[in-house]
Amino acid sequence: MxxxxxxxxxxxxxxxxxxxxxxxxxxxxxxxxxxxxxxxxxxxxxxxxxxxxxxxxxxxxxxxxxxxxxxxxxxxxxxxxxxxxxxxxxxxxxxxEGEAALHMAAMLSTRFSVVITEKPFFSLIRRTVHHYGLSENLASVISADASVLDLNQEHVPHIIAQCIDSVQRHGSEAFVMGCTGTGFDMALMIEESLQTHFGAYVPVIDPxxxxxxxxxxxxxxGLSHSKLAYPKPALPRNEYGFA
Structure with a gap:
């Protein structure tokens, strides 16, 4: 494969x-x-x-x-x-990655939070969640206070603290790492810390x-997306190089 x-x-x-x-x-x-x-x-x-x-x-x-x-x-x-x-x-x-991770979070919990890089991204994340019909499941959006290119394991303690606060204040039951730049084992590191803090398993999803x-x-x-939902474009659009 x-x-x-x-x-x-x-x-x-x-x-x-x-x-x-x-x-x-x-x-x-x-x-x-x-x-x-x-x-x-x-x-x-x-x-x-x-x-x-x-x-x-x-x-x-x-x-x-x-x-x-x-x-x-x-x-x-x-x-x-x-x-x-x-x-x-x-x-x-x-x-x-966004669609897959958000639907997985909805399968594993009733309320989840998304961890994203910086606060200006919050509205985009909320729109993304709404697009997939999961706004009622969104407990909060959390900032790592770092850009995509700067995000690394040094920001993990801050993220963990934000996650703990979201569980306590917003009722979060799971977390989605909302950025490809999260790095090796970052989700697992946060998950293990939350397990230790709450004495219960709290899933942290790597998109x-x-x-x-x-x-x-x-x-x-042998499954793929429905061609009734995603039909082939009627026009070739040769005026665009990518098509």
Whole structure:
């Protein structure tokens, strides 16, 4: 099985190289991982503007992946840029990290919180949650107080403190790491700390890991998105290079 990770930013070891290593670490036996960056885009996605700019390239890469014989793609960004258009253009499964992680959180809890990089991102996260019909499940949005490129394990104690506060004040029962830049084992580190503090298991969801295994499950069961829901575009749109 070959799963391609579309990392919707310009090529860099800080994000693209790290994402590929992370996916390979939890892909499991029999799964080949390839990660591809954008040729045109931004160095990170920090707002809706960045996400919108990434969408055309994401769709191009989805079509390229299908031509390469890839079995499924994931989009390694919580805002899922280009997800709908990609599903219209191809027949193989396309899984967005945000959609996968949020629905997993709703399966594992009745109220969850999203951990994101900085406060200006809050409205975008709330819109993303609303888009997937899960606003009633959203307890809070939490800031790591670091940009995507600066987020690292030094920010974990601050995130843990924010999570504890959200459980106590907002009734959070699970947490979603709302950024591809969370790094190796960050979700697990937070999860273990919450287990120690509350004496009870509180899931902390890594979107990349969940999206990958959703994609694996779709391929293994022979399922993909409905072409009644995501029909092939009626017009070729040759005026756009990516289409």
């Amino acid at each position: 070959h799963i391609r990770v579309i990392v919707p930013v310009l090529d860099s070891d800080a994000l693209v190289g790290k994402a590929e290593k992370e996916y390979r670490s939890f892909a499991g036996d029999g799964v080949m991982i390839s990660a591809v960056p954008l040729r045109r885009g931004t160095n990170s996605i920090e707002c809706g503007y960045d996400s919108t700019l990434a969408a055309p390239e994401v769709m191009r890469l989805a079509r390229e992946a299908e031509k390469d014989g890839v079995d499924a793609c994931t989009i390694a960004c919580f805002t899922d840029p280009g997800l709908v258009g990609s599903r219209e253009l191809v027949s193989m499964p396309i899984v967005g 990349g890991k969940v999206a990958l295994h959703f994609a694996r499950a779709m391929v293994a069961t």
